[in-house]
Amino acid sequence: AALSRRYVLCEVVSEDPRCRQCIEDRALGLAVRDAITRVHGDYGLACCSISFTVKYLNAYTGTVLLRCRKDSYRLLCSALPFVRFLESRGQRYPCFLNTLHVGGTIRTCQKFLIQYNRTQLLRLLQNCTNEEERQCIQKSLLSCSLTEEQSQIRDEEDDDGTE
Amino acid sequence: QNILTVCFLVGYSAVALNHVIDFKEKKQEIIKPVSPSELFPSLPIVQGTSKRIKVLTRLTLVVSDPSHCNLLRSTSANIRLYDIIAVFPKTEKLFHIACTTLDVDLVCINVTEKLPFYFRRPPVNMAIDRGIYFELLYTPAIKDSTMRRYTISNAISLMQICKGKVSENKVIKSPLELRGPYDVANLGLLFGLSEGEAKAAVSTNCRATMLHGETRKSACGVVYTVKKPRKVEEEETAVPACKKAKTQA
Numbered sequence: 001a002a003l004s005r006r007y008v009l010c011e012v013v014s015e016d017p018r019c020r021q022c023i024e025d026r027a028l029g030l031a032v033r034d035a036i037t038r039v040h041g042d043y044g045l046a047c048c049s050i051s052f053t054v055k056y057l058n059a060y061t062g063t064v065l066l067r068c069r070k071d072s073y074r075l076l077c078s079a080l081p082f083v084r085f086l087e088s089r090g091q092r093y094p095c096f097l098n099t100l101h102v103g104g105t106i107r108t109c110q111k112f113l114i115q116y117n118r119t120q121l122l123r124l125l126q127n128c129t130n131e132e133e134r135q136c137i138q139k140s141l142l143s144c145s146l147t148e149e150q151s152q153i154r155d156e157e158d159d160d161g162t163e
Numbered sequence: 164q165n166i167l168t169v170c171f172l173v174g175y176s177a178v179a180l181n182h183v184i185d186f187k188e189k190k191q192e193i194i195k196p197v198s199p200s201e202l203f204p205s206l207p208i209v210q211g212t213s214k215r216i217k218v219l220t221r222l223t224l225v226v227s228d229p230s231h232c233n234l235l236r237s238t239s240a241n242i243r244l245y246d247i248i249a250v251f252p253k254t255e256k257l258f259h260i261a262c263t264t265l266d267v268d269l270v271c272i273n274v275t276e277k278l279p280f281y282f283r284r285p286p287v288n289m290a291i292d293r294g295i296y297f298e299l300l301y302t303p304a305i306k307d308s309t310m311r312r313y314t315i316s317n318a319i320s321l322m323q324i325c326k327g328k329v330s331e332n333k334v335i336k337s338p339l340e341l342r343g344p345y346d347v348a349n350l351g352l353l354f355g356l357s358e359g360e361a362k363a364a365v366s367t368n369c370r371a372t373m374l375h376g377e378t379r380k381s382a383c384g385v386v387y388t389v390k391k392p393r394k395v396e397e398e399e400t401a402v403p404a405c406k407k408a409k410t411q412a
Contacts, residue, residue, distance in 0.1 A: 038308065039311075039353075074349075074352065077346075077349045077352075078349045078350065078352050078353045080346060080349070081305060081342045081346040081347070081349065081350055082304075082305055084305065084306075096340075096341065096342060097346070098342070098343035098345070098346065099343060099345040099346050099349070100345070
């Protein structure tokens, strides 16, 4: 296709639980653009901005899906380690972005995310102390599938929220 | 401990706890390394695999004088207990000595300042033949803009000389300075490595360094005996440390 894009899946890792609240598309977009400017300058920002959007956000799990042009995804990916904080509503929270997966379509990223969330749930399962929570997570794990992924991802997040 | 939890989360399969010895200060004794099992009663499982994370101990020697190297040659028992030994040479002569004769696994290069010496090809090639890798830290690049410029320019010149035999590392004081392995490989692209080399800088080269440390600890890397509680096993590790991965003891 002439208009090829790359989708970069990242996870926001932070020590402060309040940082998750300010995960919103504007704040994240600004942070990423700022990092690109610092590392690659005006040229880098211009290149990456052509088709740049934050496609999907998940404040519970801290998952972010960014979109950019295929020609400039290297500029974007190499600037992502330089994001140091997220700022919104006047509050600044230190954090970092962990790149999980780069894909050519949203679907591949979704598949990866489901797989990733599954392993995350497994990990949470190990740290479960409560039998009830354990049951809850096991149920979500067993009911993971691609077809109803939107609602499944939401179910998994609620479990993360109650953890 | 918090830092290590984040490491596990992000997907590192082996972490080394570093202990720095700076010889400029008063006489320093090499102390016994803190055993990882004292710090963590149970090591959590790495994200994405089913194995537990490995915590190694590492010693960094900051040498600014040839007499400091005697410590490495001595048969101090404590040195043998560290899994990885790294040396940080401050002068060109020491860099030469470190690459050619010293028994270390890593040579650290400070990329945040204008280097006091230039790299020359012969000692670098000798180090590579011996299986020693060069290390550069990338944490300063993340924090500060001038550091970033120095880091990138020094890193690029380092890469050109040592043909990519580099392992990228960090010294972190807070969990927020950590970056995931995928991101560190992307930083390698900034430093002038190709994609394959950048990935290797995070994975295979580090692994090779760990193996090099293992062979250094065992008897010349030929025979490595391990006594298991149930039975006695003998394993042979190949002499060049970068050959196949060792089978689990």
